[in-house]
Structure formats: structure tokens, C-alpha cells
Amino acid sequence: MIIEFGHFALVLAVLVAFLQTAVPAYGAYRTDSRFMDFGASAAVSQFFLIAIAFVALTHAYIVSDFSVANVVANSHSTKPLIYRISGVWGNHEGSMLLWILIVALFGAAVALFGSNLPATLKAYVLSVQGAIGLAFGLFIIFTSNPFERLDPAPFDGRGLNPILQDPALAFHPPFLYAGYVGFSMAFSFAIAALIEGRTDAAWARWVRPWTLAAWMCLTLGIAMGSWWAYYELGWGGWWFWDPVENASFMPWLAGTALLHSALVMEKREALKVWTILLAILTFSLSLMGAFLVRSGVLTSVHAFAVDPERGTFILGIMFLFIGGALVLFALRAGELRQGGIFSPISREGSLVLNNILLTVGCATVLVGTLYPLGLEAMTGDKISVGAPFFNMTYVPLMLPLLFAMPFGPFLAWKRGDLLGVAQRLSVAALVGIVVMVGIAANVQRGPWLAPFAIGLGAFVMTGAVWEIAYRAKVGNASLPEVWRRARNLPRSVYGTTLAHFGVGLAVIGIAATSAYRVETIVALKQGESVETAGYTLTFKDSTQGRGPNYKEDTVILDVTRGGEHVTTLTPSKRLYDAPPQPTTEAGILASWRGDLYSVVGDAQDGGGYAFRVYFNPLVRFIWLGALIMFIGGGISLSDRRLRVGAPVRGRRKQVAAA
Amino acid sequence: MSGNEFLQSGGHLPGKVRSNDDAHFITPARLPLIGAFGCGAGRVLHMVLLVLGALIVAALLHSSPASALSPDEQLKNQTLEHRARELSAELRCLVCQNQSIDDSDAPLAKDLRRIVRERIVAGDTNTQVKTFLVERYGDFVLLKPPFNLHTLLLWLTPALVLGATLLYVVPAMRRSARPLSETAGGEGAGSDATRLSAQEEARLAELMMERDAALPATITAPGPPAKQ
Numbered sequence: 001m002i003i004e005f006g007h008f009a010l011v012l013a014v015l016v017a018f019l020q021t022a023v024p025a026y027g028a029y030r031t032d033s034r035f036m037d038f039g040a041s042a043a044v045s046q047f048f049l050i051a052i053a054f055v056a057l058t059h060a061y062i063v064s065d066f067s068v069a070n071v072v073a074n075s076h077s078t079k080p081l082i083y084r085i086s087g088v089w090g091n092h093e094g095s096m097l098l099w100i101l102i103v104a105l106f107g108a109a110v111a112l113f114g115s116n117l118p119a120t121l122k123a124y125v126l127s128v129q130g131a132i133g134l135a136f137g138l139f140i141i142f143t144s145n146p147f148e149r150l151d152p153a154p155f156d157g158r159g160l161n162p163i164l165q166d167p168a169l170a171f172h173p174p175f176l177y178a179g180y181v182g183f184s185m186a187f188s189f190a191i192a193a194l195i196e197g198r199t200d201a202a203w204a205r206w207v208r209p210w211t212l213a214a215w216m217c218l219t220l221g222i223a224m225g226s227w228w229a230y231y232e233l234g235w236g237g238w239w240f241w242d243p244v245e246n247a248s249f250m251p252w253l254a255g256t257a258l259l260h261s262a263l264v265m266e267k268r269e270a271l272k273v274w275t276i277l278l279a280i281l282t283f284s285l286s287l288m289g290a291f292l293v294r295s296g297v298l299t300s301v302h303a304f305a306v307d308p309e310r311g312t313f314i315l316g317i318m319f320l321f322i323g324g325a326l327v328l329f330a331l332r333a334g335e336l337r338q339g340g341i342f343s344p345i346s347r348e349g350s351l352v353l354n355n356i357l358l359t360v361g362c363a364t365v366l367v368g369t370l371y372p373l374g375l376e377a378m379t380g381d382k383i384s385v386g387a388p389f390f391n392m393t394y395v396p397l398m399l400p401l402l403f404a405m406p407f408g409p410f411l412a413w414k415r416g417d418l419l420g421v422a423q424r425l426s427v428a429a430l431v432g433i434v435v436m437v438g439i440a441a442n443v444q445r446g447p448w449l450a451p452f453a454i455g456l457g458a459f460v461m462t463g464a465v466w467e468i469a470y471r472a473k474v475g476n477a478s479l480p481e482v483w484r485r486a487r488n489l490p491r492s493v494y495g496t497t498l499a500h501f502g503v504g505l506a507v508i509g510i511a512a513t514s515a516y517r518v519e520t521i522v523a524l525k526q527g528e529s530v531e532t533a534g535y536t537l538t539f540k541d542s543t544q545g546r547g548p549n550y551k552e553d554t555v556i557l558d559v560t561r562g563g564e565h566v567t568t569l570t571p572s573k574r575l576y577d578a579p580p581q582p583t584t585e586a587g588i589l590a591s592w593r594g595d596l597y598s599v600v601g602d603a604q605d606g607g608g609y610a611f612r613v614y615f616n617p618l619v620r621f622i623w624l625g626a627l628i629m630f631i632g633g634g635i636s637l638s639d640r641r642l643r644v645g646a647p648v649r650g651r652r653k654q655v656a657a658a
Numbered sequence: 659m660s661g662n663e664f665l666q667s668g669g670h671l672p673g674k675v676r677s678n679d680d681a682h683f684i685t686p687a688r689l690p691l692i693g694a695f696g697c698g699a700g701r702v703l704h705m706v707l708l709v710l711g712a713l714i715v716a717a718l719l720h721s722s723p724a725s726a727l728s729p730d731e732q733l734k735n736q737t738l739e740h741r742a743r744e745l746s747a748e749l750r751c752l753v754c755q756n757q758s759i760d761d762s763d764a765p766l767a768k769d770l771r772r773i774v775r776e777r778i779v780a781g782d783t784n785t786q787v788k789t790f791l792v793e794r795y796g797d798f799v800l801l802k803p804p805f806n807l808h809t810l811l812l813w814l815t816p817a818l819v820l821g822a823t824l825l826y827v828v829p830a831m832r833r834s835a836r837p838l839s840e841t842a843g844g845e846g847a848g849s850d851a852t853r854l855s856a857q858e859e860a861r862l863a864e865l866m867m868e869r870d871a872a873l874p875a876t877i878t879a880p881g882p883p884a885k886q
Contacts, residue, residue: 118858200858202865235761242756344831352827360820367815381808384750386758386801393816523729602728610728 003068006056007147010097013049013104014137016042020107020130024123028195036119039126040111046133047108050101057097057146058088067153070094070146076159076578078549086170087160092294093146095173096136099290102181103133106210110185117206124192125185132184135317143310159578162550168228175221176248180286182214183255186262187283187325190276194328197335199276204266207279209637211262215255216633222248223626234584236517236597236614238622241390246369247289253362254282257355264351268340268413271348273333274355280329284322285362291318297373346416350408357401364393402456402507405500406463409493410470428466432459443516450515453507460504464497495636502628509621513594518615525608533615535596536560537569539608550574550583555600555609559589571600571611595619727760731768733775742775745784749774749791750801758801 020042027035060068061084064077074091075084089098107129114122140146189207193199225248230238239245258278265275291297295311342348368385375381406428410421422429436455443451469475471493472486520532529538538558545552554572558565569587576583589596594617601610727746733739746760751767759767759774770791777787791799803809811818 200862202862205865237761240756349831352831356820356823356827360816360823363819364816367812371809371812375808379808382796382798383803383809384756384798384801385803385812386750386756388748388802389812392802393813397816397820521727521729521732604729 002056002059003065003147003149006053007145009049009052009056010137010147011141013046013053013100014134014141016046016049017104017130017134017137020046021127021134023127024130025127028120028123028127031120033119036123039123039130040114042130043104043107043111043126046130047101047104050097050104050133053147054088054097054101057094058085061085061088064157066155066157067149067151068146069148069150072150072154072157074160075157077156078578079160079165082167082170083160083165086164089173089177090160090164093140093144095177096140096144097146098174099177099181100133100136100140102177103129103136103184106182106185107133110188114206120196121189121192121203124195125188128188128191129184132188132321135320139310139313139317143313156578159576161579162574162576162581163232163583166228166232168224169232172221172224172228175217175224177221179214179216179218179221179255180248180251180289182210182217183251183258183279183283183286185210185214186258186279187321190279191325191328193276193336194325194332197332199265199272199336201266201269204262204275207275208259208262208266211255211259211279211282212633212637215252215259216630216637218248218252218255219626219633220630222252223623223630227623230619231586231588232583234586234599235612236586236595236599236616238513238619241368241387243369244293246365247292250362250365250369251282251285251289253358253365254278254285257358257362258282260351260354260358264348268342268348270340270342271352271355272336276333276336277329278355278359280322280325284318284325285366287314287318287321291315292369340414342413343415345411345418347408347411347413349416350404350411353404354401354408357397357404361394361397361401364397365390368393399453399456402460402503405460405503406466409464409467409496409500424470425463425466428459428462431462432456446515450511453511457504457506457508457511460507461501464500464504468494468497491639492636495632495634495639498632498635499629500632502625502630502632504625505621505628506625509618509623509625512618513616513622516617520613521610522613523604523608523610525604525606528608530611530613532613533594533596534561535566535615537598537611537613539611540568542609547574549578550576553600555587555611557587557598559596569596569598571598573600590620592620593617727771731771731775733779738775738778741784742771742778745774745778745787746771748801749788750799752795752799756801 020039023042024036024039027033027038057068057070059065060071061075062081064071064075064084066072066077070091070093074094075087079087088094107126110117110122110125110129114125117125186207189203189210193203222245225245226238229240230236258275261271261275261278264271291311291314294314295308297311340348344352368389372383372385375383406425407418407421410416410424411418432455435458436451439454440448440451468486468489471489472482474482477485518533520530522530524530524539526539526541529536531537536559538560540556540558542553542555545554552572552574554570557569557571559567559569567589569589571587572585574583574585575581584599587598594615597614597616599612601612603609727743733742743760747758749759749770751757751759751762751764751770753764753766754762757767759770761767773791774787777790782790788800792804797804803812805813
């Protein structure tokens, strides 16, 4: 009954989405506020209806209602509660429901907090947001309905893949989706601006927080996925340039560019046309990610041909939105007034450079991901584009970007003084060079690029901190004065500093672990040891046991360093009951220097096991850096100037003060 | 990535791992994602998770994370072994999705690793080993595609996009670097439809004013002077 209720709510939500698409747009066209106001109520109702559907499905998972096909396919009565809940979005149908829930959430947010938006702009935004909800709502109902029943109901479900039963993974998809879908806000605002034929600083002020929030979620979502892959998949890798990873990385790159160009638009009213185009492209890349992953086209053209229903539907959605948006852009972009002018050496100029490099990087990833598909479709030739390609093409594009990064915040708007900025950054540059030379002198192996990249990371980090120090006049003013200045800096300055600092940290982690990882593959019998990266690992014992829903072989490795006991690692192999699937659990010793990472492999003829032992230097910096970027975004978001509705409240406060 | 099948060493999952001959058709009908063979299961699942759920896949295949290269495969000679590892990372496991033979635990990958080591021990250069494999399996085996007519566009993309962007940006920068008086009105003069109404102008002024108030003293912001 609850399921039917949810099903009904979903269908109703799609109908509301249709009205939300049509009515406010008509109202804005006729400048009739009665029709425009309808948009806000529709957006809120749509959100509540989808929320009901989502809660109904979640309820079916929690109580293990095996008369629902989707629950049978993806859950099991013995699973812990958290994984029964995360199972809701751990499958195709449920994850699409989460997708439209987030679309509707953003639409409702505009409806509720957008009272200070111009009425027609708000109406068009809600209309576009409604259209996105409508398209995906239809997709769910016609191709991926999670509410289908099974009769007779089976006794138990098939269970969730054990490697997915993991806390990091439980929250990975919601963050990723919030990021993907969050960019739909920028898209809707861009379409609204094109329809209206105008934008202004207020437009950018509205778009920026939404983009920032989406970017934060996507950053965290990608980092969570990478972290999970690192410790769960058992070979210590953290990024593979896999098409599905690229599908999430491309919107991130475009979104990062959008974040920076929207800044120029807000402060200087320049780059309007470009910002609008970027907003369209960013969400288009999100849509394309959905298509690539959902349609099976990545597998092979054959898989797509075998089951084309979903793929064709999403392809249709993609063409409708991307094609429609680009046509509108081509027709109307010329009407947008170009704003402030600036010299190439200026804050704006540095942000343009940021945009160029991120866009080219994004295009490289895009073409690399799609090229094999296109080539096979056109010529029948099969080629592979894998990690070696991306490392060779994408990475060099990011080096100048990193180098330019500390300069940006120091440059003045309109016309900057590059020499002056370079002088101010001399300390940061010195730190970078010292780090680079220190590493090159002390580590004899690895590619020459590694010390350079690590030095660059140090330069970026120091440069970021230096900006705060400079603005607070550290060393040039009395301590109380420095404190007063530091406190008065806007939060967005701290946000920028933190985010840039996080990038530098991540770069150091990436470079160090890629270049200086130590790997040992060895067969050990009980009592034997292996030495790696200064540690000695001794195979002490192996035990067999049972967990709640798996059998487990655990190996006990005693770790010593310089003769002193450090820790005991217990890598293991598990065989789950339902579904019957083996997994490996790595034994990891985490430290600031790096991770000692051990995995146990096959039992060897003649006793003992195969072992892989890695030392991954500074690998934690990668995810720590991403976390700091996320926090930086949050601090920036809390800046009063960015907060939604701030102008109104600010005005009230001024009045009260007077 | 993933490496081997711990508990099911050998990795032969009936019906899941196919021979290279039918590599083009490995995906069972109705399986939405590729890579449903013993080799990439861990990886496949990772991908699935990235955007969606993995249940369908999980139900259809019994994936297993694993360690690819085993100790007995390694060459005694460290230099040769190092070369073999580097080469392996650039060669694709043909029945896996986007996985190198160094990472894969599929039987085919194991065979290829053995072939690579045999060729290296026989004195082949890295190029000769690659040529040997390309002759048998085509360019598909190379994770870094060769530079030829078919991949021209792929390799030139970064340069082309960068060039196109610069061609657009540099003249635009030149234009905007000219003094205000020359450009004002030129591109800017909009029709009535694009002009702000008096009410909108007032709102904008408020927004700008507030921003100016909040900006740090070191930045000079443009915009209408704040009313005192």
C-alpha cells in the first residue's frame, strides 16, 4: 500500500513538473504574475511529492518488502540498517529517483528563497528546472520504475554487493548527484538569462552560491569514491582515468571554471557570454555523464544496441536540453551586453587563464573518453585510450594552471602589476624551490617531473597562505592591527585561500604517491619476513573465522621499523554468503609520511600466501586536500555577500542601525 | 586495479570470462555495463558506484578484487622485470574494461604478461614487444593509442582547443585593452529590451553598494559611488 502511495506520488509529481514547466513560462511571457507565481507553488509541491515517493521506497527497503522487485534485486533481510538505506540509491532505478529528488529540491529552494529575484527571471528558472524534472520523471516511469511489484514475493532478496557495503560508499552517490544536479541551477539561470536577453551582477550573485554548493558536493563525492576505491579494491590505486570516473571529473573541471568566471561576472560584469556558455556546458557534461553510465554505451556499441531503451531515452533528453540550450545561446548571446574591460595582466586576466586551461583540460578528457566510441562507430577500428594517454596530455595542461594560481588573488582588478605580485610571492616561490631542490637531491629515483610538481604544490600552498598574511599586513603592522585586519577580511578570501591550499596539498600527494610508491610482491611462509620502505613485515600467523555474513581468512603481519614494533596489520580475504562473493580487506598503517598498505593474495603451493605490500608516500594528502577544498567552499558560502537573500537582510540591518 | 581472485584463484568463472576471440561480444545481453568478466569486477563495481548502483552487475557476476601479478611470474633479473612492469601498464587486458594487463587477474592478462616477459628475455626491445602484440591483437591492446591518421584528432585535441581559445581570447583582450572611450557604446548600446528599468537600476545600485562596503580596502571596486 505504501508502495502504491509512493508510485502515485511519483506520477503526480511528473504531472506537477509538466505544469511547472508550462505555466510560469507562459506567465513570464505574458508578464502575468498569477501564472508566474504558480511556478513557486508547483516547485514546492513537486519536491514534496517526490520526497513522498522516495520515503515510500526507502520504507520498503527498511522493512525489507520483498514484494517490490527493486528491493528483491538490491537488498537482503540480514543487511545492517545503514546499508538497507543506502541500497535505495545503490541501483539504477533508486538512484534515478534520488536524481529527480535533488532536481526538485533545488527547484523548491529557488521557490522558497528566491523572493528577491526579478519575477520573470524566477519564473523562467523554475520553468527550466521543472522541465528537467519532467524529462527524468518520465524516464523513470517509462523505463526504470522502482515501484514495480513481484508476485509471488520471494522469501529473501538477492543482497547488496559486499564491496558496496561501506560507509564511504553509502554517502558517495548522494554527494555526487547533488553535484551533478546542482549544476542544473546554473543551467536554468543561463537559459532564463538567454530568454530574457539580459544578465547583470545580481544574476551572477545568484548563480555563484548554487554553483559553489554543487561544486563542493561534487568535490567531496569524487574524493569519497576515490578513497573507497583505494582501501576497498585492494591494489592501492586511487584514480584510473576510467570513463565513469571521467564522467564525474568533466563536470567538476567545467564547474571549477564556471565558479571562477562567475566571479568575474559578478564583480566586473565581464565574461558574460562565456559564463553563460560555461553554465550550459557544465550541466551538459553532467547529462552526458548520466548518458554514458546509464546507457551501457561505454561497454560497447553492442551493449547499447541490445538494450537501447534507456540509452535512447537519455540520449533524447540530452539532445533536447543541450541542443535546445545551444540553439538558444546562438540566437540570443549577441544581445547580452558586454561589461567591464580589463587588461590581460589583471585579476580578470588571471581568471581567464584559469578558464582557458580548465576548458582545454576538460576537452582533452572529453575527447579521450569518447574517441574510442566515435572511431569504432565510424570506422570499425577499436583503439584504447587509457591512463597513459591522459597522464601525457592532461597533466601538462595543469602545470601552468598551478603555477599561475597564487598570482591570481594578488592581482588587482582591471589592471594588475605582475612584477609587484611576483615580488610579493618571492617567499612562496623560495619555499617551492627549496622543496623541489631538497627532494631532487634526496630522492634519486622517480621521474624528474615529480620534484617539480611537489615544489609547485608547495608554492601553491605557501602562496595561498601568503595572501592572507599580506592582506593582514603581517610584519608591517602591530599585532593588534594585524589581528583586526585578519578578522575584517571577508570570509570568501579565507575560502579562496583554503581551497587553493587544498589544491596544493592534493598535488603534492598525487605527485609523491605516483612517483615514489614502493611495491613489493612476494610469497611468504609463516615466520618469513619482507622488508619495504624501512619497515619489516613478518608473517606471524593466519586464522580462519566467520563474520556476521562472511567467512574470513585473516593473516597477521607483525610490522617493525628499526627493530621496534610498530603495529600489527591484519589483511584478510572474505567470502560473503549473499551474494557469494570474495572481497579483500587491506591492512593499512596510516601515517603522515604515507601509508603502509598490505594485501594478502592466493595461497601458494607448498604453503604460505602471496603478498602485495605497498608504501604510498603522502597519499592521504590527496583526500585531505579535497576535504580542505570542500571546507574552503563552505566558508566562502557562509560569506554574507554570497548568501541568498543577503541584500534584503543587509538593507534591513542598515535601516535598523540608522 | 584489481587483481586477482583471492578465493577463486584462477579466476575462471564459467560464462563470465570469455576468450579473446569473442571479446567484441562479451557483454551478455541485457547487462547494462561492460566488464562483466572475472577481470574487472572490482573496477566495474567502482564505476557503477560512481554514478549508480551496482546491483544488476553484482547479481550477474561474482566479482572479486584480486592481485594481478603473482610472485612466481616475476623475472629474476630486476632490470628486465622493471621493464616488463612498465610495459604491462601500457598494455590493455583485452577482455577487461580499461584495465592494464598489469592490474588484471583475467587468464588472458596472465598469458599476455607471460608473453611480454618471454619476449623481453628473448632480447626484444619495448617497441618490438609492442609491435609483436599489436600484430596479433591490433591497436586495441595499447592503452596509449599510436599516433596515426585515425588518432590524429585525439592527439591534437589539446593543441587545437588551446589554439582556438587563444585565437578568440587574444583579439578580445586587445580590444578591451583599448581606452574606455573607444569601446563604450560600441558593443554596449543595447535596445530598450536589454536596458535596465529605473527600478532595476536602483536594486543593482544597492547590491553594488553593499558589495563595496564589504570589500577589503585593498581592492578598488568599480561601480556607482556609494551614497553617503
